[in-house]
Amino acid sequence: MPASSISRLPDDVLWLIFTEFCLHCHGGYSQSWDERPLRPIRSRRKRHQASDDKSWYSIERQNLVSLSLTCKIFRDVAQPILYHEFALGCGSSWLSDLYTWEGRLVSFMRTLARRRDLARSVQVIYVHTLLIYEKDKKEQEENRTAIQEAAHSFGIDLPTVWEQRLSTISPDDSIDWPEVYPVFLGAYLNDKPDLTEKQKRRLDRAMNDGSKPALRWMNAEMVAMLITLTPNLQYLSLLGGPQWPSCGLPKSALQSLGVSTLPLKVLDLGVGASSIIELAPYLETLNLHQSFHIGWPITTKMPYMRTLRLTDVLISAGTLQGLLSACTGGLVAFEYEAFADEMRRAHGDSGPSISHFHAFEAIEYLKMHKNTLQTLHLDLSNLKEEIEKIPEGTNLKEFTTLQHIHINTALLFGFGPLSESFDDDQELIRFLPTSVVSLAICRNGSSSFTKKVLASLADGISKDQNVLPFLKWVGCSGEDMSSALKPLFEARSIEFSDRAWYLRELRPYLSASNESSRLEFPNWDSDDADDL
Known part of the structure; x- marks a missing residue:
């Protein structure tokens, strides 16, 4: 059938055709895999993936991208389907060496901040640790800008909100470096922070040296903002690893963004995140x-x-x-x-x-x-x-x-x-x-x-x-x-x-290597025993 003929099909017919390329629409995330007696079954998330092949997940997503770029009629149908999920590396697809991880999370968040209609389409999010892997200073600045742009789309002054969190810091949230965590919240988003030389040095070291606790804090804040941007999210999956703070997702991160309830029905956690559970009363599977x-x-x-x-x-x-x-x-x-x-x-x-x-x-x-x-x-x-x-x-x-x-x-x-x-x-x-x-x-x-x-x-x-x-x-x-x-x-x-x-x-979820997020302390300054 010529493309011109296809474009004349009703939207509901196009929808049925285009959803063939959507794992979410085909029940790939709701497929029952542990029916008893327990035994292996064919799963769309656990298909074969060779390291030197392009990821099967990317191939399916590219079909929807191409349809979105073909013409306005196709775009209006395909684009909301494309944004049903953000699950790079899901299942076995992370084994592909041809994945491009850099900048993907920031790009996605910026789109959601600008296009609230697409943000409302998101049903599934999977955060692989390679999405929040160690960043150079250029990427750190991009993350810093992206999170503030997202907050601005909600009318939130994020530097002020972070400063207000200083009075409610819990021991769990700050455990990775208790003396520096308040400095991070109070100054990292501030263009002209009022810091002592020692505070500046510590914050820089926390972001760039040793075990980089501040980089991990920022990763958690990015994910909290991502969750906030997706008001209809049904399925959230967080892979654990040393890219996270020891506490996982700080309790104050979501609450400070005005999140009181999450519509989640399924939650996969490889990292500490009781803060999410406490905001998700409709959970059916944990x-x-x-x-x-x-x-x-x-x-x-x-x-x-x-x-x-x-x-x-x-x-x-x-x-x-x-x-x-x-x-x-x-x-x-x-x-x-x-x-x-x-x-x-x-x-x-x-x-x-x-x-x-x-x-x-x-x-x-x-x-x-x-x-x-x-x-x-x-x-x-x-x-x-x-x-x-x-x-x-x-x-x-x-x-x-x-x-x-x-x-x-x-x-x-x-x-x-x-x-x-x-x-x-x-x-x-x-x-x-x-x-x-x-x-x-x-x-x-x-x-x-x-x-x-x-x-x-x-x-x-x-x-x-x-x-x-x-x-x-x-x-x-x-x-x-x-x-x-x-x-x-x-x-x-x-x-x-x-x-x-x-x-x-x-299990088809969190199938990549899940590691502990417990953090080693960074190298101490010679005068770390002194008060800030």
Whole structure:
């Protein structure tokens, strides 16, 4: 069909055609990837990406760019679709070496500040750390100008607003260099700051030397402004790394810009940002991945929260209880995979040790969701010897809607020598609710005893039709499990698999390397002990 003929098509038909190039419009960010039993599925975000090929994401976006430049009719339809998302490097596309990251965030923010109609179109934002990577002084000045231009579009005098924040600085916000953070807020945007020589020197060093805390502070402020510019944002994803301050996104950053509520429904966090959670009461899905500095407690309620997913994290019993209590509307899925303390340190986090919660505590706290919870994924495998067996009598019988369960054997039988001496092969039957449909078990101890317990489960089902009558699938990690157990379960019309997948293997979000943002202190001046 000639281009002239296509241009005469109704706008709604053009819209259907052009949305073929939009990941958001095709459900690429809402695609269900963890349906149970958990297993790999084809995902538009996890397609193959070779390093020497142009990123698949850029190719799709370029189609919309070209349509926007073809003619006014195409532009008016394609441009709002193009601005549905800003997700450079999403999924596997960041692996391309041909990406151009420099200046992309500033350019996007300037467009949104000038075109509020396009700003209202933005539904999805993914901030890869390469977007906020170390800047030279020219780029620093561009960022400084861009953030003030964006503020001006709202009628905000940003230097004055930052100065007003000085009276409410929290210890978390300033932890990276407490003496210099107030100087940054009070002077960095001021064209003629009234600073002592020592303050000037420190601010310059904070921006350009060592671990560059001021550069990280500025990155967080840029992202806060980006969020403020997008009033209809539904999905926000923030990759963690040393480009962020230790606190992630400061609590005062969004509030000082007049943001009282965010319309977010899905939030992926690889960095501390409780400030976002507290402003997002409509959240339905919260994904925390390697968020070493989460920034609890959360004081807001989340009545719409249905899926709470935490992978490679390490949190205390008190933090878990507070988080689950905040989900007041009834969780449908709670999915958790622990991160051992030594693994956290290997990822660059040198913060204080955290006392991890025990499985029986999680089960107790989850009882507030016992009438709504359908999926429980509780894997503490990485804690190894720290895993404490659940006390006698602790089980999931009260969870009447629970259908899909993923656990590790150490929760039931202990770890190491303890599991070898455990001989109660009915423990699993007593632990599981009648409603269970799928059961995945990651083995942490004795292979022989795990086989015995699962064989006992299959035997119990065959003898009594009231024992787990809805169970359709069982998975247990270890190829040695299949030959012995597969026939037993299949004889009861229950599928058996020798693989239990982990969330961290399959998740399509925050798929690039997520690192700790905890900051080393910059080199101190010889007179740093003196007052400013």
